[in-house]
Structure formats: structure tokens, C-alpha cells
Amino acid sequence: MRIVRSVVFITALLISCNTVWAANNSIQIKGSDTMVNLGQAWAEAYMQNHKDALIAVTGGGSGTGIAALMSGTCDIAESSRSIKAEEIAQAKTKGIVPVEYKVGLDGLAVVVNPSNSVEKLTIDQLADIFTGKIKNWKEVGGKDGPIVLLSREVNSGTHVYFKEHVLRKGDAKSTIEFDSGALLMSSSQAIADEVAQNSSAIGYYGMGYISKAQKAIAVAKDAASQYYLPTLANVVSNKYYISRPLLFYTNGQPQGLVKDFVDFVFSAPGQEIVKDTDFVPVK
Amino acid sequence: MQKSFSQKRLQEWIIERCIYMSGIASIIFVCLIFLFLAKEGFSLFKNISIFDFLLGQKWYPISTPPFFGILSLIVGSLYVTLGATVIAVPIGIASAVYISEVAPPRVREILKSGIEVLAAIPSVVLGFIGMMTLVPWVKNTFHLSTGLTAFSGALMLGFMAMPTIVSIAEDALNAVPKRYKEAALALGATRWQSIWRVILPAASSGIVAAVMLGIGRVIGETMAVMMITGNAARIPDNIFQPVRTLTATVAAEMGETVRGSDHYYSLFAIGIVLFIITFCINLIADFAVHRKAK
Numbered sequence: 001m002r003i004v005r006s007v008v009f010i011t012a013l014l015i016s017c018n019t020v021w022a023a024n025n026s027i028q029i030k031g032s033d034t035m036v037n038l039g040q041a042w043a044e045a046y047m048q049n050h051k052d053a054l055i056a057v058t059g060g061g062s063g064t065g066i067a068a069l070m071s072g073t074c075d076i077a078e079s080s081r082s083i084k085a086e087e088i089a090q091a092k093t094k095g096i097v098p099v100e101y102k103v104g105l106d107g108l109a110v111v112v113n114p115s116n117s118v119e120k121l122t123i124d125q126l127a128d129i130f131t132g133k134i135k136n137w138k139e140v141g142g143k144d145g146p147i148v149l150l151s152r153e154v155n156s157g158t159h160v161y162f163k164e165h166v167l168r169k170g171d172a173k174s175t176i177e178f179d180s181g182a183l184l185m186s187s188s189q190a191i192a193d194e195v196a197q198n199s200s201a202i203g204y205y206g207m208g209y210i211s212k213a214q215k216a217i218a219v220a221k222d223a224a225s226q227y228y229l230p231t232l233a234n235v236v237s238n239k240y241y242i243s244r245p246l247l248f249y250t251n252g253q254p255q256g257l258v259k260d261f262v263d264f265v266f267s268a269p270g271q272e273i274v275k276d277t278d279f280v281p282v283k
Numbered sequence: 284m285q286k287s288f289s290q291k292r293l294q295e296w297i298i299e300r301c302i303y304m305s306g307i308a309s310i311i312f313v314c315l316i317f318l319f320l321a322k323e324g325f326s327l328f329k330n331i332s333i334f335d336f337l338l339g340q341k342w343y344p345i346s347t348p349p350f351f352g353i354l355s356l357i358v359g360s361l362y363v364t365l366g367a368t369v370i371a372v373p374i375g376i377a378s379a380v381y382i383s384e385v386a387p388p389r390v391r392e393i394l395k396s397g398i399e400v401l402a403a404i405p406s407v408v409l410g411f412i413g414m415m416t417l418v419p420w421v422k423n424t425f426h427l428s429t430g431l432t433a434f435s436g437a438l439m440l441g442f443m444a445m446p447t448i449v450s451i452a453e454d455a456l457n458a459v460p461k462r463y464k465e466a467a468l469a470l471g472a473t474r475w476q477s478i479w480r481v482i483l484p485a486a487s488s489g490i491v492a493a494v495m496l497g498i499g500r501v502i503g504e505t506m507a508v509m510m511i512t513g514n515a516a517r518i519p520d521n522i523f524q525p526v527r528t529l530t531a532t533v534a535a536e537m538g539e540t541v542r543g544s545d546h547y548y549s550l551f552a553i554g555i556v557l558f559i560i561t562f563c564i565n566l567i568a569d570f571a572v573h574r575k576a577k
Contacts, residue, residue: 064538087541146428153514153535154345177343180355183431183525184514186535190414197419200428 026054027258031065031078032157033187034106034206035246038277039078045273046264053257062157069249070096075258077249080106080157080206097252103265104246105280107207107230108162111192111214113199118142120218120227123241127167129202132179137200149182150191150203158188161244162204204242207235208278235280246279320558323551327351330545336552342516342527344536344546351549353556355518359433359526360560363508366437366522367444367501372494374441375448379493382449383456384478395453402446410507413439418511425523431513433526439507444497451496455489456482488571495568499561505530529553 029039036059043055060068065077070091083098091098110126112118118140121129128134130149138144152159168174185191188205195201196213207230210216218227221241234240254262264270271281327336331351339352382394417439422430459482467477483490505528513525514535533550540547 061538063540067538067542084541086544090541090543148429155536155538160345175346175348177346180341180517181515181525183429184516184527184535186509186514190510193414194429194431198422198429 025052025257026056027076027261028068028074029055029057029076029078030060030068030074032062032080032246033059034080034158034208035078037208038104038246038274038279041273041277042261042265042270045269046261050260053261055261061153061155062160063155066098066249069098069251070094072096072251075250075254076261079247079249080244081160082245082247083249098249099251099253101248101250101262101265102245102282103248104271104274104282105235105243106246107235107240107280108158108204108242108244109207109210109230110202110204110217110219110242111195111210112202112217113195113197114213114215115199116142116215118217120220122220122223122225123166123169124222126219127169127176130162130167130178130182131176132181145200148198148201149179150194150201151178151182151184152188152191152205153184153186158205159184162242165244166242206279207231232275232280243280317558320551320554323548324555325552327545327548327552331549336549337556340518342532344549349545351545353529353532353549353553355516356527356529356532356553357556358518359512359516360502360528360530362433362519362522362526363436363440363512363528364498364502366433367440368494368498370438370441371444371448371497371501375445375493375497376452376490378445379449379452379456379490380478380483383453384474384482395450398446398449401442402450406443406504407506407510409439409443410510413507413511427523429513429525431511431525432523433512433519434522436508436512436526436528437522439511440501440504443504443507444501447500448493448497451493452486452490455486455493458489459485488574491571492568495564495571499564499568502560502564503530503557505534509534529557533557 027043029043036057039057043057047053047055062077062079062081065074065079066083066087068074069077070087071094077098083100088098110121116137118137121140125134125140129140129147130151132149134140135147136144137147151162154160163176163178164170164172167176167178183194185194185203188209191203191205192209192211192214195203196211202217207216210230216230218229219241220227226239228234228240230240230242235243248262248265250258250262253259266283268283271283274281336351336353337357338354339350340354341350341352342355343350378394378398382391386394413435417435418430420430421427421432421435421438425434463481463485464477467481468474472480508528509531512528512531514527514531515525516527516532517525519526533553536546537550540550
């Protein structure tokens, strides 16, 4: 009897799980850690006007989101890097067609401890620092002392973007890498914490993470150009060099609730939320 | 209501089968896990030679061309594990001796429950505390450029391995027959002499097992080391430099990999390496226990 009862119970559980999955008034959003707060803010604002909609936002990294889109466990993948060719190829084998939306911009700030006297760096200097060619702060006008490099883990879109656009300067054939001595931190917050307490550290992350405990470095494209700080105005006007798109990926052209949500993201109040969460709107 | 004999027999049979299944379940799981690891992990060696994998010093898994050398990760794991062992083993054994041989009953009870609580703290909490308190302390005390080092990880893991070592070593010490100690004391040995010359040697196999299981705990630990060892994939010159461990690499990178890529397979291959290491450690612990039983 007990066995029968547990079988009934398990079946009931499975059926109820199925109904949750099948419900068409819910959206699963997954992906970039950089975008998770932004996605959450959008979801909350949207759900206030649509009481019956249920939107769940989780992080894990851009690649995690794209992998989830491919396995059909999320409706929208958030990503802070473009989808790779091999990922598109793999998606196609599973009958999934990723469609890209550029929903915002993010300036990548290079940060040091406020006690560090270095104020500005060129892209070349940054590349030399993060590849280990420049090892001492005095080589870039700071105090004598070793440079401690802080990077993100390889599952981070931020890591990939910084490598491709700063270290390799956009050259797709380049094989330049981060110095193997660079510390790979598991989150942007971990970099922020370490920079706040370590006067020889340098790190990078989305400009939303800058606080009083870190100092943003002004960046110039080359020695002849002007230096710009990672501010909203400088990213919008495209003067700040290290900025990247924030992306949504859906499976095919979105329909129903997903389409409505994407439309909301591009609406005026949706783009206002981008600004409120320290990113840069696209419209 | 009286049950018939055959009904009782049937009930008995079902229960016996159920217990039998539970008994062999763990073995089945181990086999299935190993098969799965092997299936995914060995796919890597179609494209990359096993020597490049084990002895390569470059770990750049997502570059083109990628480098899958895990020597620096193995060395990183060894640094942290050896450091933690050096810290945890003497303190753990001394603590076990104190609890089982020296401490008065009340103190013993308090210490034992204290160690149980230490064992129950989730590793992510210890990692977080380590990041906030231990890392700055290591940086300032040893005048390093960063406190995210193998030493911080070893110190933290030493404390995580201690409960395992203390509780198993204490069981081993308690299992030594009382008459050994009584005979030693009757022959005029001091308390210290009887502990050092009689009880510890008699419990040695259990203590070795305790140490081995403690080491197994350390080498498999992931979350805390990921948070406080810095994760730089480079072979360190000394213990005061950042290291990247095998476990942290798998945990940090699994989320990103494209299923079926070499990177994905390489993480499973790391899993095989870890599996083999822990298997050997458990085997040594087993030998130690059975040498005694013989």
C-alpha cells in the first residue's frame, strides 16, 4: 500500500512539474553575471504591469546562458559577448536558431586602489600590464612596487571581451594571452573587494561596480589621443574606448510573452532602467 | 490481525532485497560515475596527447589554439594539500590524544561537540570568512603583494580537514584496549610515556586512516580554495604565491564550456585525475586499516 501511495505521489509530482514547464505565462532568463541585476530590474518592472506573468532571472555567465538556450531550459539568454560560431553551429544541430538583440551598452572600467597615484593609461600600456610585460607600477608613473593582476574566470564574457579588445586590440588572429600569473577571480565583486584592500592591484569590470573604494583609470586609445573616464556620457558618445554591447538571444523570432517582454526592454521605461542600473541605453 | 506465514516470508524477502540493493547502490554509483568520467574524459585524448595534458604548463583552454596543460594545476593542488596536511595532522592528532586520553569528561564533551560544529560549517562560509579576514592578514603579515596565495588556502583547508582527522583518530585511540594503558602505567611508565610509546603505536593504523581521509577531504575541496587561492594557473616558486587547483578549475569553467568541445572533455579528464588521486588515497587508508586487522 505504501509503495502504491508513493508511486501516486511521485507521478503527481512529475505531472505538476510538467505543468509548470508548460505554462506559457512564464519566462526563464539566464546568462551573463554582468547583466543579472539589469535583467532582474526589467523583470520586476514588467511583472508590476503584468500581474499574471512570471519571469525568473538567473546568472552563471554568458556561456551558461547560451548553453541553456540550446538545451531549451531558458527562453532568453543574456550575454555580454557575441555568440561564437561553434555555438551557432551546435545550436543548429539541435534545431535552435539564436536571434540577437542589442539591449544596452556597458563600459568596462579599469580600476585600481584609490591610494595608487596612477590616474590614466593607454590601451597599449594596459595590454602590456595584463600580459605581464610591465610588472612594476613605476614603469607607468606610479610608485615602485609589483603589479597584481586581477582578471575574471574564463567563463566570464568580461574576460573574453577584455582579452579580445584590449590585449589583442581586436586582431582576430592574435594569440596574445593574459599573463599566467594573473589571478582569476570568480566574480566582479571579488575583484572589487580585492582592489579595495590591495594597493598594488589592478582589475577590470563593468562600470556598475565602481564605488568609492576603487578608482577608475582614464583610458586613451593611444598616447596621442585624449584620456576619458568610464562615465555614462563618454560611453554614449563613444569616446570611452572599452565598451561592449549587452545582448539578448532568443530561439527564433520571439512570440507571445517573450516578444512582449523584449518590446518592453526596448521601450522608453525599459531603457530608463538600463540607465538606473549603471549601464548605457541603446536608444 | 494475524499475518500468515508466507506473507511474513514475502515481507522478509522484500526487505532483504531492499537492504541488499541499498548496500550495493554505492558501488554501482561509483562504477557509473567512473564510466561516465572515462567516456567524457578520454575523448580528449583523441586530439591531445596525454603527455601534453599531464605535463603541459600552459592552461589556456578557450584560446585558439588552446593549451590544455594541467601540470600547474596539479602542482597547485599539491601545494595546497601538502600545506594543509602539515598544519592539520600534528594539531589534529594532538587534539585527538588530548580528547581521548587527557581531558576530563566534561571538557571532552564540549570539545567533541565543538569539533562536530566545525565539521558542519559549509565550505563556502569558511571561504567567505577566509577572504575577508585571512587573506588581508596573510598579505600584511608576510608583506606580500597579495594575500590570495596557496598558503591562505592551506591554512583554511587545514582547519577544514581537522574535524575529520580528530574524530577518526579519536575513535582509533578509544579502540585501544584499556589494559594496554593499565599495563604500561603498572610497569612504571609516566602518562606521557604510555601515550607516546604504547597507545599511539597501537592506534597507528587508525591514525594513518584518519590522516588519509583528511587529505582526501582537502584535495577534493573546491569552494573555499576557489575563493582564496587566487586561481592563477602558473607553477608557484613557493607557498606564498597564488595557485590554481584542479577542483577550482573544473568548478569555475564548467559553466562556460560548449558541450562536446575539447575544453569540456578536458574538464572531465581533470575529473579522472582527481578521481585517481582520491582513489589512491583511500586505498592507502584501507591498507593501513587492514594491516592492523590481520
